[in-house]
Amino acid sequence: MIAFLRNTWRGLTSMRTALILLFLLALAAMPGALLPQLSLNARKVDEYVAQHGWWGRFLQKLGFFEVYATPWFAAIYLMLFVSLIGCLLPRTFEYFKQATAKPVLTPRNLSRLPHHAQAETDSSPEEVLAEAEQHLRGWRKQADENTISAERGFLRETGNLVFHFALLGLLVSFAIGKMVGYEGTVIVQANGGQFCNGGIANYDTFRPGLRVDGSDLTPLCVKVDDFKAEYLPNGQAKSFHAGIGYQSGEDLESGTWRPFDLEVNHPLRTAGDRVYLQGHGYTPQFTVTFPNGVKRTSATQWVPVDPVTLASEGAAKFDPPNITDPEQRRKNQLAVTGLFAPSSAMHGSILTSNFPALNNPMVAVDVYRGDLGTDDGRGQSIFSIDKSLVDQGRLTKVARKNLAVGDELSLDDGTRIRFDGVNDWVSLQISHDPSQVWVLLFAVLIIVGLGVSLTVKRRRFWVRATRQDDGRTLVEAGGLARTDQAGYGEEFTRLATSLLIKET
Amino acid sequence: MPVNETLATYSDWTFNSAVGVYVLAMVLYLCEQAFSRAPKKEPVAAGGIPGLVEEPRRDLGRPERLGRMGAALTVLGAALQLVALVLRGLSTGRAPWGNMYEYVILLTLAAVVTWIVLMAKFPIRRLGGFVLLPIVILMFLGGTVLYAEAAPVMPALQSYWLAIHVSVISISSGILLVPGIASILFLIKDRKPEKFPKVPSTDVLDRIAYRSTVLAFPLFTAGIICGAIWAEAAWGRFWGWDPKETVAFVSWVVYAAYLHARATAGWRGRGAAWINVLGFAFTVFNLFFINLVTSGLHSYAGLN
Numbered sequence A: 001m002i003a004f005l006r007n008t009w010r011g012l013t014s015m016r017t018a019l020i021l022l023f024l025l026a027l028a029a030m031p032g033a034l035l036p037q038l039s040l041n042a043r044k045v046d047e048y049v050a051q052h053g054w055w056g057r058f059l060q061k062l063g064f065f066e067v068y069a070t071p072w073f074a075a076i077y078l079m080l081f082v083s084l085i086g087c088l089l090p091r092t093f094e095y096f097k098q099a100t101a102k103p104v105l106t107p108r109n110l111s112r113l114p115h116h117a118q119a120e121t122d123s124s125p126e127e128v129l130a131e132a133e134q135h136l137r138g139w140r141k142q143a144d145e146n147t148i149s150a151e152r153g154f155l156r157e158t159g160n161l162v163f164h165f166a167l168l169g170l171l172v173s174f175a176i177g178k179m180v181g182y183e184g185t186v187i188v189q190a191n192g193g194q195f196c197n198g199g200i201a202n203y204d205t206f207r208p209g210l211r212v213d214g215s216d217l218t219p220l221c222v223k224v225d226d227f228k229a230e231y232l233p234n235g236q237a238k239s240f241h242a243g244i245g246y247q248s249g250e251d252l253e254s255g256t257w258r259p260f261d262l263e264v265n266h267p268l269r270t271a272g273d274r275v276y277l278q279g280h281g282y283t284p285q286f287t288v289t290f291p292n293g294v295k296r297t298s299a300t301q302w303v304p305v306d307p308v309t310l311a312s313e314g315a316a317k318f319d320p321p322n323i324t325d326p327e328q329r330r331k332n333q334l335a336v337t338g339l340f341a342p343s344s345a346m347h348g349s350i351l352t353s354n355f356p357a358l359n360n361p362m363v364a365v366d367v368y369r370g371d372l373g374t375d376d377g378r379g380q381s382i383f384s385i386d387k388s389l390v391d392q393g394r395l396t397k398v399a400r401k402n403l404a405v406g407d408e409l410s411l412d413d414g415t416r417i418r419f420d421g422v423n424d425w426v427s428l429q430i431s432h433d434p435s436q437v438w439v440l441l442f443a444v445l446i447i448v449g450l451g452v453s454l455t456v457k458r459r460r461f462w463v464r465a466t467r468q469d470d471g472r473t474l475v476e477a478g479g480l481a482r483t484d485q486a487g488y489g490e491e492f493t494r495l496a497t498s499l500l501i502k503e504t
Numbered sequence B: 001m002p003v004n005e006t007l008a009t010y011s012d013w014t015f016n017s018a019v020g021v022y023v024l025a026m027v028l029y030l031c032e033q034a035f036s037r038a039p040k041k042e043p044v045a046a047g048g049i050p051g052l053v054e055e056p057r058r059d060l061g062r063p064e065r066l067g068r069m070g071a072a073l074t075v076l077g078a079a080l081q082l083v084a085l086v087l088r089g090l091s092t093g094r095a096p097w098g099n100m101y102e103y104v105i106l107l108t109l110a111a112v113v114t115w116i117v118l119m120a121k122f123p124i125r126r127l128g129g130f131v132l133l134p135i136v137i138l139m140f141l142g143g144t145v146l147y148a149e150a151a152p153v154m155p156a157l158q159s160y161w162l163a164i165h166v167s168v169i170s171i172s173s174g175i176l177l178v179p180g181i182a183s184i185l186f187l188i189k190d191r192k193p194e195k196f197p198k199v200p201s202t203d204v205l206d207r208i209a210y211r212s213t214v215l216a217f218p219l220f221t222a223g224i225i226c227g228a229i230w231a232e233a234a235w236g237r238f239w240g241w242d243p244k245e246t247v248a249f250v251s252w253v254v255y256a257a258y259l260h261a262r263a264t265a266g267w268r269g270r271g272a273a274w275i276n277v278l279g280f281a282f283t284v285f286n287l288f289f290i291n292l293v294t295s296g297l298h299s300y301a302g303l304n
């Protein structure tokens, strides 16, 4: 039993296993780049599964659309983790043992070494060794009767250990971040819209870490004062800028708003959280004047369907006023849907957008009347109407028209719908990850450790000076690079030459 | 900032001349390969000191002179490429690696410079053609398929991290091209040494591969880390398994495996060479497939 455990442990921590696990990790990570991933684009995953039949469903079952959350991916990196620890522990002991150890004894036959040189001289062995001592400044030395054994480059071991431990630290910090961090996005209207992260419900989407239940988010409020976008003539974005105010910590009590310029590449960092400007779009505003003279206004964000021209789709939904009978109310709900173009261009009678800025906004609306299904208790998209209700005949199209800002259309019952104008919205991401500074710290150590361990070479150098029968001294030098041979040759030649050449 | 069209045009001209010069250099290398006789024996260690390998001294024959001209042209090409890059930067007023075309210029330049440095240390001049071939192909693709007009970059790229992250990554990827080629030659030579007498010994090839990998790997690591730091500011997270990030991670792991393989009995030599080739395959895959076929946040390709 013990033998079995020991053998398993040995196997798992051998260099060969580490090599195989590294390969497995690389192999396992690849599908995440080749197949659509839930965390990046859930819609593409659905499309892929729909298109590939049983194969798609098979891949889905095995977790190929969320590779980095699957048990098999976790298994590989956990094994690598264990292997790494198992490898590091003995090497750390070894390291401290070697740190104080003396350089090894000079080999009997120096001419067998990869680097070797010899010469005769008239100086005495003592003089030669004293001179060698001079040249070997900075080396760890062990002098003996007629020889010096020197070693250099122990720092390589240090760098290597720092590197592997930092790798360990990075993985742990990363995992902790995945446990206690969270990420939420929310759309906020420009020119006055506000957001406070009082709870998960305030977010449009929220991705909690495994140990986050949303009950103790760090309080934070943001209001968006204005939004500006600049574009190049070809429609490529040049800059986005949101002027915001924010409150965190004591400011929440005192009600102080601190101004901040939120831009791409320039997130707000406050109270350990970060706020990012992630995207923007348009909010067309409609006012409905019902036959009884009551007005209702809707300003709901529309979603860009073309990322370049920002042509957008959405739905403004209205309940009829002053109707208490639910049955009646349900028959007379209104929805204004269609396509919004910030810079309108007509292709025949079809509205399109040819530029992302608000140069000439126009909206092509389809007006539906009937039951929007808002009472069904099912959640519904704020960007569209439920098409199945149209198919069932519970919702019917009653008008279609292109409207410029200020234009109106009238329905058969005298209801008037006016396109009032357009506002900007921005989408903000709020992120919380207390361990990311640790990840950064370990990442820096990784580079430092790697740099040291790959540039420093461990090498040994020996000199032996023996008096010969003829009274002259035979000087022999030998060298051995403990790691990679490349590059030691030059140094050895230089050292050996400085010791031997003038004498020959 | 408006684009200076004149400088942009000069940049295109110098780029094209660099390609021309490389092609010429390749032809010269080929002639040298074809007309020179194989050395009677493998280059031997000088003065009994391994690590200092020198080619046996011979009189300069005609093929030899062709090879030297090829080497000189390689240096000239690198200089032209450098000028093309600098002019690009001056014309746009930003770091000249904001789209794939510019990225290819920097990458191939790094590869050529690495090669020139190695050429000064190792007897490998006659292999120049093998290295220039992929470089010319990359540059040709860069100048045609991937070509993008000099223009400002999108907001997510407007950061000093562009200068740091992309340059470090492309320089390290460029350096990694050299061990990739050296390892391919290693595998060829190792299979039938007697059939390729003009290719240097596997020992030399292995050392070239190791030296250049060891130079590029920490750089590549630093490049990935800079990318993560930038992603934290631009995209809201430092790591998100975006396809480009994923493949960079995979090639990093493969190169780590290479370094391990060289320290593991039974994996030195052929095994390590295969792994190095694999690593380079992933690097190229990342450059083309991920930029052109999948869509991720790394959209600087400027092609869609």
Ligand code: HEM
Pocket (backbone or CB within 6 Å): A013, A014, A015, A016, A018, A022, A080, A083, A084, A085, A087, A088, A159, A160, A163, A164, A167, A449, A450, A453, A454, A483, B253, B255, B256, B259, B260, B262, B263
């Ligand atoms: C998370 C996985 C690992 C990665 C990414 C990794 C990465 C690396 C890298 C890049 C090097 C070369 C740099 C240097 O020489 O310091 C290296 C060297 C080394 N690694 Fe790892 N390593 C991992 C796991 C392991 C494991 C599990 C072991 C033990 C079985 C191990 C043992 C070694 C040894 C002994 C060296 C020195 C080799 C030499 O001197 O050339 N590593 N590692």
